[in-house]
Amino acid sequence: MFKLLTSAAAILLTVAGLASAQTPPGFSPEVTARLEIIFGTKSVMTPGQSMTKAETAKQPTVGISDSPTSLSGTYLWMMIDQDVPANFQNPSAGGRRTNLHAMISGFKMSGANTTITMSDGTPMAVYTLTSTATGPVAYVGPVPPAETPAHPHRYVNLLYETPKDFAVTKAQVGQTLGFNLTQFVAANGLGLPVRGNWFNVTA
Ligand SMILES: *[C@@H]1O[C@H](CO)[C@@H](O)[C@H](O)[C@H]1NC(C)=O
Ligand SMILES: *[C@@H]1O[C@H](CO)[C@@H](O)[C@H](O)[C@H]1NC(C)=O
Numbered sequence: 001m002f003k004l005l006t007s008a009a010a011i012l013l014t015v016a017g018l019a020s021a022q023t024p025p026g027f028s029p030e031v032t033a034r035l036e037i038i039f040g041t042k043s044v045m046t047p048g049q050s051m052t053k054a055e056t057a058k059q060p061t062v063g064i065s066d067s068p069t070s071l072s073g074t075y076l077w078m079m080i081d082q083d084v085p086a087n088f089q090n091p092s093a094g095g096r097r098t099n100l101h102a103m104i105s106g107f108k109m110s111g112a113n114t115t116i117t118m119s120d121g122t123p124m125a126v127y128t129l130t131s132t133a134t135g136p137v138a139y140v141g142p143v144p145p146a147e148t149p150a151h152p153h154r155y156v157n158l159l160y161e162t163p164k165d166f167a168v169t170k171a172q173v174g175q176t177l178g179f180n181l182t183q184f185v186a187a188n189g190l191g192l193p194v195r196g197n198w199f200n201v202t203a
Contacts, residue, residue: 022047022196024082024154031196035077035159036063036116036126043116043126050152050200051142059102059139061114062159063128064195068109071194075107075129076160080179081142083153091147100179101155103137105166129159136170146203153202159195160185 020032024047037044038061039051062077064070079102087094110130115123144153158181168188173179184190 022198023156023158024048024198027082027154027156027198029192031158031193033195034064034066035157035195035197036065037061037157037197037199038063038114038116038126044197044199045119047198048154048200050202053142053144053201053203056155056199056201057141061126061128062107062157063114063126065116065124065126068111068113068127071109071129073108073161074105074164074166075194076103076105076162076166076190077107077129077131078103078158078160078181079139080156080158080181081144081153082156083144083151084177085145085147085151088145091145091151097177098179098181100137100173100176101142102139103168103173104131104133104135104139105162105168106131106133107159136168136173137176142201144201144203150202152200154198154200156198157196158193160190160193162190 022031022034039055039058042055044051078100081099081101083096084099085091085094086097107129110128113125113127116126118124142153142155
């Protein structure tokens with residue numbers, strides 16, 4: 001009986017984990033706490049939602065919808081494409097590599113909120129995070145190359161807590177193409193991401 005209960009609980013936990021993953025299947029580290037991403041009047045309502053190049057051309061507003069006080073520190077926001085073809089001439093021949101589209105430090109809760117509309121029409125307050133920084137890597141909108149067959153690119157957004165005076169230069173970040181998150185996190189003493197979300201853009 002005890003065994004049965006334990007495995008039932010494990011299954012429930014697994015299902016809940018899958019349902020609330022805010023990072024793509026197989027992405028490590030998995031993040032379950034949601035970062036709200038708002039591009040103008042369109043927000044990423046469900047993780048992995050399809051967006052267009054035009055919609056995502058400008059840096060989004062980021063925030064949280066669960067509590068205005070749950071993030072009291074200073075944060076680093078990153079957006080990383082997971083699907084850059086390693087072989088541009090023949091994308092299906094090579095593997096895929098990453099490209100860092102944004103890394104911006106100094107985010108804090110702004111104390112303000114903005115309202116987004118849920119798919120059922122319900123309004124929801126998003127407590128925004130703002131930063132006066134534009135780097136170390138300024139936002140570059142998605143421009144996935146056309147491929148046959150079409151290949152959606154996954155843009156993973158992650159929020160890391162940092163020390164208040166955290167500073168990293170563009171040179172320390174290095175090449176944006178092939179950006180190695182594991183290495184960067186270890187080299188800069190960051191922990192696990194506190195928030196995440198992702199969307200797709202197809203050429
Ligand atoms: C959003 O901000 C406004 C203006 O500061 C405030 O009056 C309102 O209570 C806030 N809404 C929520 C849900 O916190
Ligand atoms: C990223 O860096 C880690 C740690 O150095 C290494 O194990 C891993 O293979 C690297 N990933 C890629 C895709 O190069």
